[in-house]
Amino acid sequence: MFSLINPFNTYQTLCDSHSLPSSFHPERASSSLSHSHFMASMPETKKFAIEIFEGEDLLADSLAKYVADLSNKFTSERGAFTVCLSGGSMIEYLRKLPEPPYVDSIEWSKWQVFWLDERVVPKTHVDSNYKLALDGLLSKVSIPPNNVYAINDTLSAEGAADDYETRLRELVSKGVITLSPTSGFPKFDLILLGMGPDGHIASLFPGHPLVHENKRWVTFIKDSPKPPPERITLTFPVINSCAYAALVVTGKDEADSVHSVLGKSENPVKLPVALVSPEGELKWFLDKDSASKL
Numbered sequence: 001m002f003s004l005i006n007p008f009n010t011y012q013t014l015c016d017s018h019s020l021p022s023s024f025h026p027e028r029a030s031s032s033l034s035h036s037h038f039m040a041s042m043p044e045t046k047k048f049a050i051e052i053f054e055g056e057d058l059l060a061d062s063l064a065k066y067v068a069d070l071s072n073k074f075t076s077e078r079g080a081f082t083v084c085l086s087g088g089s090m091i092e093y094l095r096k097l098p099e100p101p102y103v104d105s106i107e108w109s110k111w112q113v114f115w116l117d118e119r120v121v122p123k124t125h126v127d128s129n130y131k132l133a134l135d136g137l138l139s140k141v142s143i144p145p146n147n148v149y150a151i152n153d154t155l156s157a158e159g160a161a162d163d164y165e166t167r168l169r170e171l172v173s174k175g176v177i178t179l180s181p182t183s184g185f186p187k188f189d190l191i192l193l194g195m196g197p198d199g200h201i202a203s204l205f206p207g208h209p210l211v212h213e214n215k216r217w218v219t220f221i222k223d224s225p226k227p228p229p230e231r232i233t234l235t236f237p238v239i240n241s242c243a244y245a246a247l248v249v250t251g252k253d254e255a256d257s258v259h260s261v262l263g264k265s266e267n268p269v270k271l272p273v274a275l276v277s278p279e280g281e282l283k284w285f286l287d288k289d290s291a292s293k294l
């Protein structure tokens with residue numbers, strides 16, 4: 001694991017237990033962020049990177065480039081790009097995507113858009129993650145409406161979760177979504193995750209039994225500690241089958257949870273965020289505040 005200062009004036013830590021990144025230059029390594037501060041509870045065998053940004057604007061630029069690069073990779077490799085969006089601040093973090101230069105470099109018609117989790121409210125409701133994404137991103141780019149998979153907002157939480165899983169299964173059978181040969185669960189190209197101050201991701205909250213769901217692809221919650229209470233969510237086996245995952249976390253309120261996963265600790269607490277361990281690559285996008293306890 002190495003700490004680098006990159007051209008964006010951010011600290012980057014690249015971790016790969018198997019191989020050195022080809023771009024690694026020992027002479028450029030910085031001790032500003034000691035590697036001993038990391039890896040308390042991260043799995044040793046998976047690839048992950050951590051980047052800490054001076055400000056949210058730099059983070060948004062880097063995130064847009066990361067998403068655009070993956071979009072280009074997957075659309076050229078297999079003619080489609082399957083992306084799962086989160087609610088919360090994620091659409092705000094993605095605000096540079098519908099702007100030049102990123103907007104013009106992306107083949108939007110190849111995007112297939114899903115939700116990592118969704119609140120069970122009408123699609124026009126201010127709490128709807130679909131509405132958030134529509135207003136902030138989807139209405140500004142040219143993704144075919146049929147490629148955008150919102151939940152059925154006329155159903156109960158249970159019904160909406162069943163319905164979403166059925167639709168994912170149909171898309172697997174049509175080859176739009178691939179299955180992980182390792183886990184047998186759907187393998188999205190990119191999952192974009194936020195994290196709450198309590199260490200939840202998606203609608204998988206600390207101490208809640210849904211964290212241990214290992215059969216369903218999509219499940220539901222009716223007692224979410226974060227309002228609104230009724231939500232549907234992808235499960236950990238799906239999240240951890242993805243090819244790429246970005247965990248975007250900003251703000252001082254998140255610093256303790258970030259530390260509990262990435263910091264040095266004798267008894268690391270297994271928050272839901274600590275269970276994010278994709279088959280592919282995980283990249284953390286942090287700001288100085290969320291990383292302040294590392």
Ligand SMILES: O=C(O)C(O)[C@@H](O)[C@H](O)[C@H](O)COP(=O)(O)O
Pocket residue numbers: 086087088089090116117118119129193194195196200201202203226
């Ligand atoms: O719909 C939601 O509530 C989420 O998808 C949720 O998991 C969110 O990503 C985190 O709570 C982080 O939210 P912030 O980005 O607003 O901190």
